[in-house]
Amino acid sequence: MKNVEETKRLFNNSTLFYTISTDMDGKYSYINEHYAREFSYIDSNLVGKPYHITMHTDDINTCIEVSTKCFENPTKLFPATIRKHDGKGGYVYTQWEYKAMFDDKKKPAGIFCLGYNITKFVGEELQLQKANEKNEKNSNTIKNIIFQQSHLVRAPLSNIIGLTSILDKTLLDSNTSNICDMILESSNQLDQIIRSIVTDARS
Numbered sequence: 001m002k003n004v005e006e007t008k009r010l011f012n013n014s015t016l017f018y019t020i021s022t023d024m025d026g027k028y029s030y031i032n033e034h035y036a037r038e039f040s041y042i043d044s045n046l047v048g049k050p051y052h053i054t055m056h057t058d059d060i061n062t063c064i065e066v067s068t069k070c071f072e073n074p075t076k077l078f079p080a081t082i083r084k085h086d087g088k089g090g091y092v093y094t095q096w097e098y099k100a101m102f103d104d105k106k107k108p109a110g111i112f113c114l115g116y117n118i119t120k121f122v123g124e125e126l127q128l129q130k131a132n133e134k135n136e137k138n139s140n141t142i143k144n145i146i147f148q149q150s151h152l153v154r155a156p157l158s159n160i161i162g163l164t165s166i167l168d169k170t171l172l173d174s175n176t177s178n179i180c181d182m183i184l185e186s187s188n189q190l191d192q193i194i195r196s197i198v199t200d201a202r203s
Helices: 002-011 033-038 057-072 119-166 174-202
Strands: 017-022 028-031 078-085 091-102 108-117
Touching: 002 017, 002 108, 017 033, 017 091, 057 078, 057 091, 057 108, 091 119, 119 174
Parallel strands: none
Antiparallel strands: 017 028, 017 108, 078 091, 091 108
């Protein structure tokens, strides 16, 4: 308990970290000034109140599971990510480390927690995830374009070029022959454009 009391004093005026402790009945036995300010809209004095009134109900089981691990492994710290009410109908994300507390007779006395707000980090992670999903979607689109241009478009175009080239122009009048030449030239130009598009898409 001595180390816990020293930690409480050290972080009591922190503007970044939350420090709290709960007793064996699951009620706040201590909160630092930063935690008190951040969640004062829930209650002006949280000490003596149930720990779960500040959090998302789905995260209560996480607290129970992590606290159980703490008492099973008294020398270790265990992490937990907890959503807290933001006072606006939403939640802030907080990251914590839990440690079991014992009294002078080595009996369980509660849980000490050190935490901080990670809402901005979580938001950036979600944005990054969306960006990666968008990039993956774009990548698949590009792959489809490459396939379509390489196989679905160029195949009939190659046939047009081939058929135009093998026409027996001796049987054609000069005007029709000239049209065939223009078809062949335009087909070759289109083929080069498609090749260029495929090359750029692959690079």
